[in-house]
Amino acid sequence: MIGIVGAGITGLSLGNFLEERGVPFRILESSSRAGGVIRSSRVEGRVLDHGPQRTRVTPTIAGLIRSLGLEEQVVSVPPELPLFVLRGGRLRRVPFTAQDLLRTDLLSPGGKLRLLREPLTRGFDPQETVGAFLIRKFGREAYENLMGPLFGGLYGSDPGEMYVRHSLAETMEGFGVTRSILWAFLRGSFNRGAAPPAVSFQGGMADLTDAMLERIRERVSLNSPVKDLERSGGSGWLLRTGDGESLECSHVVLTLPAAGAACLLRRQAPGVEERLLRLRYNRLVMVHLAGERLLHGLGYQVSYGEGLRTRGVTWNASALDRKDVYTAFLGGARDPGALELEDEELGEIARREFLGATGCDARVLAVGRTQVPSWDRSWVALDGMTLPEGIHLATNYESRVGIPGRLARARELADVLSAGTSGR
Ligand SMILES: Cc1cc2nc3c(=O)[nH]c(=O)nc-3n(C[C@H](O)[C@H](O)[C@H](O)COP(=O)(O)OP(=O)(O)OC[C@H]3O[C@@H](n4cnc5c(N)ncnc54)[C@H](O)[C@@H]3O)c2cc1C
Structure with missing residues (x-):
């Protein structure tokens, strides 16, 4: 047994x-x-997820969905949806191809040139943090505007406190990165079309x-x-x-x-x-919002230095066809103080910051708290x-x-x- x-x-x-x-x-x-x-719930007829919002469909998950007879309930995230980073008060599209990288306004011309040094840099040291590693390889601008928020957002963590060997090393392996991350990017390893599709289910x-x-x-x-x-x-x-x-x-x-x-x-x-x-665990606040209009995209992460409490927002409405639902994440390792605030105040902060970032006003549906291992x-x-x-x-x-x-x-x-x- x-x-x-x-x-x-x-x-x-x-x-x-x-x-x-x-x-x-x-x-x-x-x-x-x-x-x-x-955990999924229904609030005023809307499906809300209080933990993960979606999963990638690896072959194991595809097999499970089939054997459980869940195919009809699958809701797929359209792979072409843009993902954004909020920087300088504006949403800017995350580049996933070489062309997008050349055009992106997330990096200055100097910041883009700095990326070219990456293939000449060595691999990670056992005691190197993700933050130190990415800054050494790509420069501070690319780290603070792009890579730090995107990678840290997966854990609600501070990449400056995470060792590469515990976290990023496995992610790089998953993307097929052997030596140069930039080279793998240019080869298309980071294209979202190359990754298994992301899905949720009709009831969450x-x-x-x-x-x-x-x-x-x-x-x-x-x-x-x-x-x-x-x-x-x-x-x-x-x-x-x-x-x-x-x-x-x-x-x-x-x-x-x-x-x-x-x-x-x-x-x-x-x-x-x-x-x-x-x-250590990172404590997170999740605020579900009902937005007054449909925004087209997966959502956004907030770049460092924006002075906001929101870390990122998932746009469930367009990603998962969930009516007008948006899910904001606050707190985490870079702002543990957020967890000390009352729910009402957190809801209002999330609503106000979402309006500021997107121009879309919203109403608070639910405020919840959860935690994730920090992998720091x-x-x-x-x-x-x-x-x-x-x-x-x-x-x-x-x-x-x-x-x-x-x-x-x-x-x-x-x-x-x-x-x-x-x-x-
Ligand atoms: C907010 C959030 C967002 C996330 N987003 C994503 C995402 O978008 N995509 C993705 O792939 N992953 C995501 N994850 C990660 C993923 O959801 C979790 O890692 C995973 O669901 C954890 O499952 P688990 O069964 O290992 O642990 P848990 O879900 O923690 O389950 C542990 C169980 O043990 C039970 N338990 C505790 N103590 C006892 C006891 N003494 N006796 C008996 N039972 C006990 C608990 O009640 C619980 O049911 C997210 C996680 C969180 C929290």
Whole structure:
């Protein structure tokens, strides 16, 4: 029996993959609902997503969508939609081709010339941050106007605090960058047509997790917080839940956030507990807005130095055909103070800054708070970490944050567990 703690997308996809492989498992979830940070709601007939807004369709996700019979519910993001960066109070289109790069008004002529030095620069050092690396390669202007906001926006993080080896290195590998990033860009590796398409679902991202839950419903216990983890017999483990039930397992997979996983490992692996507690999370504010008109595009990130609290806005309206919905992100590592403000004030700031950037007035639909692993310098805590035999982490702080990464990790672990080996 495999015991899985947490029914977010990692726990649910691992359950689905184990089911396909005929491996017995049980998922214990503390909340009354599955999906974890993936949560969709309806407000005044509009679909709002309170976690991820969309996912890239890798072959694994395409297979899952097919096997769950979700094809009809898929809403695809048009690949040609422009993405913008707000700089100097104006939205400017992000270049994805060599021609666009020559024409872009996000960089001065000097800033563009500076890019040409990149192929002559060396690769990253183990102790180099993403910020220092990108400035060294492309110059400060390209970093602050383009690369910093776009890359940091993925994590709500400050690239100046993230090591390349923990984050950007894997992204570059994914884009097929071997030596020069500029060269890969000119070859078209960054063209959005080259990337797997991005999608959501008619009822929001929760359509995916709801369907995954449905398929393995009898193996998932909701309202079952795991409170303790102890050794059982020889090499097995016992998971104890809040209501006094216990589950005996040969392997335990922890998919819950770092602080919760640390708590469960306190008695059995105090060294691991101490490491997990050192990982920092970025706290984010999400403000859903109903805009008074349709803006054409994916949305925008805010360049450094604009003096705004908004970090970026997703235009769900045109990206996902979601009526008049726009989702603003505030806070994160570069503005932790935003989280101290009241919801009403945050909603008003998001509305005002959105109006200033786009000229489109809006009404606040919802204000929420969430958090994501920062993947910053604190990730050195995981260097050389080993887990007790039979305990596995499958989490967005141990492997990639995005949904494709979560599914890839779940599938890899399902293969390891079904082969009866101990894996990592
Ligand atoms: C705001 C935001 C925007 C994002 N945007 C995107 C995006 O656009 N595209 C993309 O690909 N990715 C995006 N991501 C990343 C991606 O959504 C997450 O990494 C992924 O959904 C995390 O899933 P998980 O199952 O690993 O963890 P979680 O969703 O955190 O699930 C963990 C589960 O464990 C449960 N749990 C906690 N403690 C216990 C306990 N003691 N016992 C039992 N259960 C417990 C929790 O209730 C939860 O259900 C975003 C994330 C956030 C937060």
